[in-house]
Amino acid sequence: MSTIGKALSLLDVISQLGKDIGLTDVARLAALDKATARRFLVELEKHGFVEQDEETRKYRLGAAPVRLARIRQERFPFVSVAAPFVKALADEVGETVHLSEFTGGRLSTIHVEDSSQAHRVIVDLGTPLPFHATASGLAYLAFLPADEIERALKRPMERFSAETVTEPEAVRLLLKETAKRGFSINQQGFEMGVISAAAPILAPSGKPVGALAVAAPTARTNKTRMLDIGQKTMAAAASIAQKYYGAKA
């Protein structure tokens, strides 16, 4: 891998941590030599992507991405366009709703609207959503061209819970259902006790760019309710796409 790739992966490691981390630990997590990790961190810090706590000497994500994100959202206001729909859906179904976007080969959560209920599903910002084990991932995959689906299915599938579907053939079946129905349902495949429904956000070309998902505690749902939630999610996803792409023409 190129130096740049390694440095950006290091940045990913730091970003997915949620708290400050020391040099030795981050080097180990990113599978880099300590000296190498240090050099990378210094470079990243120079550009503001990482910052070091003056007191603890630990490293954390810097402020540079905030500036870049502002610029990006000025031209592609995906989150700000979607936010009201996410909120409306969360209010309507009373569960946690999250929006993800495909970037850098991964599907990542970029916005969350928490359920108002006390017992709710917590979704972390930043953690990548595995394609085979989340409703969002399935919704995204299902609307990809067949060859890209096959390529994705060839990659090893990690097990996240007792219920994770890791057989390519089984995933293929889920994808077929999803494509037919318009939204996906994932039952505790990522985390036990959580059931989700998700629909893709589709560009005018038909290519998926992200997914909208509702995550609910299993205790509060049954098949019928999930199908209803799925329908609503699908409608909201379509509205987001229409608003986002419609306004640009």
Add this chain to the structure above:
Amino acid sequence: MSTIGKALSLLDVISQLGKDIGLTDVARLAALDKATARRFLVELEKHGFVEQDEETRKYRLGAAPVRLARIRQERFPFVSVAAPFVKALADEVGETVHLSEFTGGRLSTIHVEDSSQAHRVIVDLGTPLPFHATASGLAYLAFLPADEIERALKRPMERFSAETVTEPEAVRLLLKETAKRGFSINQQGFEMGVISAAAPILAPSGKPVGALAVAAPTARTNKTRMLDIGQKTMAAAASIAQKYYGAKA
């Protein structure tokens, strides 16, 4: 410079452009060989920091920074804490207000609240604010330790307009005034026809982390009004710091 530094500088070039750019052009702007630029772009794209338009083959800023920015702001909600104060100040003085943060060796605008008036100053997101030629820069510099001020004054000072102050001694004087008064005033030093007042956002340690600035057309202001605006800016900056740092203790 390290490969990483060069790649991040390339990203900077792309971010400050505001529109898509071709390979040859971006290579020239970033002072890189075309082959090198391409390799960097491919790496950056793999991680989502850059994306290539499928149709035009041109490159633009990707969506990865949006994800990172969300994570950063979860822990350090600088913009969201400051936004209401920025808005309030903009409403109060009726001019464009912008908030900047020091990152990666530069002061960059991360939030803007436009004036409601038809004739208003336009502030671009992302363009770095030169320390010697903007009110924000002066406000930031003025509250730095003496040795850091001197280091900053040793760097060459670019001229941006006929009124830009480029003499170290003259800048030193402006900084003294700023430190004494608590806010800076910059008269057309960056752009003709624009006068600004800015106050630093100070961390509890007394170290500046950014600046809050009001930019107004010269046609609409006089010395008295700017002093009044400066006072209000200073008060708003102090409120932001208090809210931001106060809530974390």
Add this chain to the structure above:
DNA sequence: TCTTGCGGTTCATTATTTGAACCTTTATTT
């Protein structure tokens, strides 16, 4: 049809990255 300019690629040369070992500082244990 010919030319120009662009995106993209190649491969021998060159310069940078790498990491084991080392030093330094800080925190913990004895």
Add this chain to the structure above:
DNA sequence: AAATAAAGGTTCAAATAATGAACCGCAAGA
């Protein structure tokens, strides 16, 4: 308070990755 451990940070010869002049193929324009 001395000893120990553990972390941050640095060095320099060896290893590896980055570099760029020249190249290809394609599309737009003359």
